[in-house]
Amino acid sequence: MILTPEVLAILILNAIFAFFGIIAFVLSVRIFLAWDLNSVSQSQYILEKQSFLTATIIKYIFVIKVPLFLFFIFTLDKISNVLTGAMCAAGVVDATVYGTYLFMLKILNIYIFAYWLVLHNEDIKHENQPYTKIKFGIFIVAFFLFISELILEGIMFSSIDIDKMVSCCGTLYSSSATSAISSIFAIDTDVLLYVFYGNFAFIILFYFLKQKYLFAISNLVFIISSIVSLIVFFGTYIYELPTHHCPFCFLQSDYYYVGYLIYALLFIGTFYGLVTGFVKNSKENIIKNYKISMLFNFLYVILLSLYPIVFYIKNGVWL
């Protein structure tokens, strides 16, 4: 068990999230089962009121969750001082078997919650509230993911053994390691870059063709291809070290916290890209989403591409 104030703060907020999450869950189930906008019965009226509470709770959780995610990474970075051998958050994530799953779950949940909010905003724009049942249905599913995230987080922190040696990110994200993550290093760098830029080219193509489903799907693929290429290729140029592949270290002050910018750009870009395909929307909104997605994806690609280019100009060689 690791009892730092930061971990305690996260656990306390998780307890509050769980409490409100359960309320929202119970209400969601009720609304999902009994919602009938045409009914004038008292129970429907109460449900309408309760839908406001549910939406407020979900908004609250999301609004706190996003900065808390950054705080979570911050905390992992701090704990890494205590764990011998861990130099950054990656070491802590790897310190227990739950770390990686927790991380993926956290990112997934942020996408789901953000998606829910977009759906909700769209829903309350229409008098007949066409998405009410769907959105509360989605929350019922999201709730289980959310709760398992909270439980997993609790388990992870309680199972971190301060006296245990952990792997430093240097061994985790290197081509010689044998962990699951390291299998991505088997991919040829050239191929990877073709996939990455090709993927981006498809995004541009579908942007001009206004093919919203293809645009969304290419964004979905872009999440994966960009993270993999970030670890395998672009990361090394951020660190200016051919052997350093860690996707967490550039969140630290040594690299001017550039990681937060990178991940924010990627999240916003791909998220709005997904929204175009998965939320029915008015025409101007779709165009707005297209533009936001395109802009942020573009900035992301530019930012990452600049690292190797600047490195080449400065040093005259590729890594």
Place this chain on the structure above:
Amino acid sequence: MKNKINVYLIEYAINAILRQKSKSFFIVFVFTLLTFLLTSVFFITNSIRYELDSTVDTLPQIIVQKIKAGRHYDIDVDAVDNILEIAGVSDAVARVWGYYYFANAGVNFSVVGIEQYENQYKNSFDKIASKFDLSEIDSKVSMVVGHGVKETMHDSYYKEYFNFIKPDGTLKRVNIAGVFEADTQLESNDVIVMSKDTIREIFDIDESKATDIVVKVANPEEIPMVVSKIKLIYPDTRIISSEDLKVSYQNIFDYKSGIFLALFIISLFTFFIIIYDKSSGLSSEEKREIGILKAIGWRVDDVLKEKFYESFIISFFAYTLGVGFSFAYVYIFQAPILQNIFVGYSQLKTSFELPFIFDLQTLFLVFFLSVPIYIAATIIPSWKVATLEADEVIR
């Protein structure tokens, strides 16, 4: 999706807060007090940790102690020669030090022995000790004491010298040759430095024994290797590296402020239950007000937003106030009263300055522990208000 900040709504929210003067004042007062306390504790621990961290690197990289039957035991001085032979070790010194319990004042002095006639020590003495006479420490049996030690000895009318009681009951008179500068009180307050020979006499330690052995390693990368080699040669030793010390500090402070936090949370939640209670019990005045707003076209979402602004403004204001106060309290007034938790009630009081550390993470930490929890406490009451039957105003 309007992202513009609604100034009029904020204005209205501020007005609503001011309208309920006594309630708002109570909330701000208690909230400020709580954040103030929490932040102060974090600030003090941060400062102390910073003080430790800034000097820990000058410590010897490795300390070797002998453990016998689970207890710390005197180590053979011969071990030094064997350790010196390990590749990578640049220096190894057998130290003699210990605690001397001064029953009159009820305090422990840390008595540290140094090699006499060593030039490097003289240089450092010049830097850190005042009222110091070089010839005296060379010729007579004398010591350099910390500020607190000097004061305590003065109180017992020892001004020029001090009588140590040896294990056999006889007295050993040692002259006070100098005092460490008050600047370094946090480190030097209870320390007495004297020659190893004198210490051996006072504590009756044999020439062939030492308290521990400190080892210097030129290349820090080699420390784990050196440690394991020493462990192989002397399986009965405990070996502490300065890296271990750092980790240990971090653990200690986290653990302790964690416990404080755990206790603190109870009072925090008590407070929020009061808030919940207060904001649930609506006066007819408030009910009417919400009714009016809804009748003239405010949506439920607008009322919720207004209520959110209210609780955010009040909690953020109190948070800033609490943090501001604790800045002043810790760094300007040096945390009177609360400091006692950290310095204990020992007789050897240190007066020290807490170094100023601006730690963004602490501010975030206190923020997450106060503002979101407060807002959470107001969610359900706000919702109840916002969904009140509006037609009551004209019924």
Place this chain on the structure above:
Amino acid sequence: MSSDLLKKKNAFVELVGLPDLAISTEATYVRHRSVSDIFSIYKDDGTLREYFPSTYAISHSHTMNLHSTNLHAIKKNNEK
């Protein structure tokens, strides 16, 4: 902290070689806790419980001993 003061403090710590701050001198196991062991609380008295306010805030390390034996490091090195 001024660099001058820092230098002084470092010079002192180098001279004495003891790591901890002189803020808790009530009991031997509080001062220089990092170089004492977890049993040292019993050195003062066999029945002693922690009761000083400063041991509440700053006490001997709870995790240090396992660590400081460096068993893991040694095991690792032996395997190599």
Place this chain on the structure above:
Amino acid sequence: MIELKNITKTYELNKNDKVVALDNVNLTINEGELVVLKGASGSGKSTILSLIAALSKPTSGEVIVDNKKISKLPDNFASVYRRDNIGFIFQKYNLIPTLSVKENIILPLVPLNPPANEIVEKLDRVAKMFNISHKKDAIVRNLSGGEQQRVAIARANVNDPKILIADEPTANLDEKLSLNFIEILRELKALNKTIVIATHDPLFFDLDFVDREIQVHNGKIIL
């Protein structure tokens, strides 16, 4: 303009006890018409007003305003509908006493977050119209009853609504102020607003500019 079709409204006090507030009411009010609902308190006048304003929903039947069915609007849309279409004049002014005149008048605009010049424009228009410009920054609590009444009317008109609803507007006014209010009503009527007043004040009966008087008794309209 306003159409109430087969409206029934019951209030559930508890499971076995129901109060019928309106019983199968049909009513049509045309654009620009000034209608006075008469009847004792508890007769159902106020319920009709709250249904027109979408403050409450009918148990059965439909309310149609401007060809739009408002009786089943979700809460948020009911509010938007009120904001855009309805001006309210309450029995007790229902102002917020600690706010200034200006702040009270712009209350309906606040959630829209309009640009500052739009607010000033709208505020000036109604403040001039109802002769309250000189007290714009005064705190409402310190105003006389007549002034408060004018502030309340100004607030009801700040969005330039098509429909004005007044619930016992003169109940708290002395006779002189009541006559003043009637003069203001005449001006509003001249602006071609649809006005519905619920009152049992005899001052409103047989006024020359009132188009229709409707007697409400025990939840039914008596023609």
